[in-house]
Amino acid sequence: MTSRLRVVIGVALLGALSLPGCTAADDDVAAYVDRAVAEMRDGIHADTAEFQDAVTAAEGELKARETISDAHAGLGELAVAAGGIHSFFLTPAEAIAARSVDQPGATFPVPSVSTFEGISTVSLPSFNGQSAEAEERYRSAGLTAMKRAADATTCGWIVDLRTNGGGNAWPMLAVAAPLLDDGDVVGLRSREGELAWARVEGGGVVSTPGDAGTETPGGFTIDAPVALLTSTTTASAAEIVAIAFAGQADTVRVGARTAGLTTGNEVRELSDGARLVLTTSYDVDRTGTVYDGPLEPDVVAPPGSVPSDLERARDELRARCT
Incomplete structure (x- = not known):
């Protein structure tokens, strides 16, 4: 399960990622990878042969990882292939830390x-x-x-x-x-x-x-x-x-x-609380x-x-x- 929010964010600035959504890691690794890759197919480069080649090369290895957290780094690399250099992946811990700006009294x-x-x-x-x-x-x-x-x-x-x-x-x-x-x-x-x-x-x-x-x-x-x-x-x-x-x-x-x-960018929250920050559009004046x-x-x-x-x-x- 995922939840979505359209935002525009900078790669070094994570506080924009305050989303409600699923937090239970109820997927097995293969299902989790499948769902993450499915979300990536909205990326601005996800219709290219290069992205499909990247998925083909990485998918089997990622699904064979022992835990979901072991797959996070590889999914981050696929996110860049799908959306370009403005895309990235946040682990559950990074996503929690990113919410601090929205806490009452935050400076x-x-x-x-x-x-x-x-x-x-x-x-x-x-x-x-x-x-x-x-x-x-x-x-x-x-x-x-x-x-x-x-x-x-x-x-x-x-x-x-x-x-x-x-x-x-x-x-x-x-x-x-x-x-x-x-x-x-x-x-x-x-x-x-x-x-x-x-x-x-x-x-x-x-x-x-x-x-x-x-x-x-x-x-x-x-x-x-x-x-x-x-x-x-x-x-x-x-x-x-x-x-x-x-x-x-x-x-x-x-x-x-x-x-x-x-x-x-759009933010897609995954079932364990990790977040895929995916580039889905181009700016227009x-x-x-x-x-x-x-x-x-x-x-x-x-x-x-x-x-x-x-x-x-x-x-x-x-x-x-x-």
């Missing part, structure tokens, strides 16, 4: 805003929560800080994604939404070509490819130039945020190319461009450059607000 970084000479920088950290309480804390911190800075922000906004390795994309997008034009801003396209969109209206996220509860009310909008700061650490959900600005006027990406995990690799900056400013990447972003905004 985690939230968005913050600083203003310098009329330019405000919104720092969007990684976010791994799935509980309504954790998501609201993240969103509220960011939107409250932006509202407080709005009057003093006379020359544009920087969205700093340099240290954001991913997590739950939709609270991040909710913080960025006041800066986004209305419309379908970023989507996920399945292997078969089916599209699911995140839509912004009036500064709120009115729909996403995620579960119910990912919508936000809006009512606060900002019309100003935007610079997106990226690095090689910017990954997955953070790339979703960057892609949401693609094709929007008065927007520029500054920094270094991103990690290239521009795909969407408002113009219809489909992504499967790094985002290149418009202005290259790697870490350590002179002037700094942050100062280059400010220069780009100053040029647009004069």
